[in-house]
Amino acid sequence: MPQQQSKHVVFDVVGTCVSFDAYYECIDKVIGNKLRKETITPKHFGFTWQTVAELEFTFFSISGRYCQYKEVMRAMFYRSLFLAGVSDPRTFATDAERDQCIEGYTSLRLRPGCQECFQILREGGFTVWCFTTGDIQRVRGYFQRENVDIPLENFVTCDTAGVAKPAMAAYKSVLGKLGQDSENWFAAAHMWDVSAAVKAGFKGAYCTVYEKEPCEEIFGDKMTVTEDTLPEMARAIVSSSRS
Template identity: 70%
Template sequence: MSTKKKHVVFDIVGTCVSFDAYYDCIDQVLGARLRQHCITPKHFGFTWQTLAELEFTFLSISERHKPYQSVLRSMFYRSLWFAGITDPRSFATEEECERCVQGYSSLQLRPGCFESFQILRDAGFTVWCFTTGDIQRVRGYFERAGVHMPLENFISCDSTGVVKPHPASYRSVLDKLGVDDEKWFAAAHMWDVSAAVKAGFQGAYCTIYEKEPCLEMAGVDMRVIADTLPKMAQGIVGA
């Protein structure tokens, strides 16, 4: 009897969870003022999170790993500056910054996330979640939605101090799984899933967030591409 197991490792924020609540919070706190400068809350939110992700990654590479949310908080005024606000500290208070940061903690699961997990579990897959964030925070996204996800199936880059997309971060997950097991990585970030494929996973990509796969940049074979999470799960099962 075969002891080979099947695993799917999901990225969480951006894949299982959308950024809509974060953008909506920025709109509620700063939206009217941002629009006076022809800046949409969503565009500012994307600029802010992208700048924070860049800083977060560079800090990790230089062996100064910090929790992502603390980096996000630190990048607030710098992001306003790059968005075109010439006097950021007069534009928004630290209390308003904190309210927007808390909006990032209020993200919600995407439609079809629970369904995709169930499709995979029914087909014998173990579902894992791999995040650059704090496990308690990201687990809260599932708990608030009433979706069961065992604590032991969450893996955070915080535990090793090596963040995605460094190959060592994915290899640390691969090492937790059986050598001969079937191992998939599923994400809505092409940079994430393509790096996981390079490290040794089979790749499944959902276009729900980025829309354009930009496969010419990825440089790897993507086994499954779908426009919803359930379709991606079905593609993995049928591969």
């Protein structure tokens, strides 16, 4: 009998398995009252800050000057305040407040249904992996705090290869670990992420839990799987899988 093909699902972590709510809540606690006086909501500033950091992180990678995301985020704090409408960011907030806000990233919580999602996939014969732009110690901690088991060897970070998603080389480095002959899925709640992974050779599973709108008109064809929750996405992957 032919050997059964191995099956893998690689997950983006922050934004997909983990929500940003605790980060936004931390910003609200530290500088929320000051932000509201500038007619800026803590959630909108948090989104602006993380988006600016992600943009610069990606640009560093594209230009061949890789820099860890946490360092980029720290550097982008005052610029993000200015871009959000604060005229004098250096008097508006302090370095200590910045660092307190960043600590919110360490307190992120798993989305509802994440553990169930992993269980469904494992029962369906899949190995679950995590691929992140963050440092493994912090990212693995999100799962450990809620007693969700992901072996350390199943975490992959962009820091290892020194190239950031969505560069093709980032996804192909993961495919190299899994093997081209395996059934390899990439699951994310960021359409830019999963659509790039599909281009690199993965089958795509998209969850709308974070972005709501997939914007298929710019990202291309529909994913093999698109669902609104993580457990629904897992069930659809198992149903779509080759036996």
